[in-house]
Amino acid sequence: MEAKSERAERAAQNELLFRAVNEQILQMTERFRAQLSDIDIVCECAVASCVGTIRITAEEFVRIRRETGTFFVLAGHEDTDVEDVVGRRNGYVVVRKQAVAADA
Numbered sequence: 001m002e003a004k005s006e007r008a009e010r011a012a013q014n015e016l017l018f019r020a021v022n023e024q025i026l027q028m029t030e031r032f033r034a035q036l037s038d039i040d041i042v043c044e045c046a047v048a049s050c051v052g053t054i055r056i057t058a059e060e061f062v063r064i065r066r067e068t069g070t071f072f073v074l075a076g077h078e079d080t081d082v083e084d085v086v087g088r089r090n091g092y093v094v095v096r097k098q099a100v101a102a103d104a
């Protein structure tokens, strides 16, 4: 069985990668923001093969992403061993990373 710390580290790396992707999506979307109220972001869960998307309002994404260590995952994709659920919405979950000893 894999050590929890290794899993947490990999999860953090995946989440940072997907967060970067979503930042790009947001930037591309922002110019159309007047016309678009919803954006489709990728699930930020720890599963590298996950290609799930989450429909979310741009406002919600901007509001929650300001909180350090919070990520969006599809409902059921949360890993409560390494992250805490801080909010449940329609079809997705907001999670916050638990403190990891090593810096990502």
Ligand SMILES: [Zn+2]
Residues within 6 Å of the ligand: 043, 044, 045, 046, 047, 050, 051, 052, 073, 074, 077
């Ligand atoms: Zn996922």
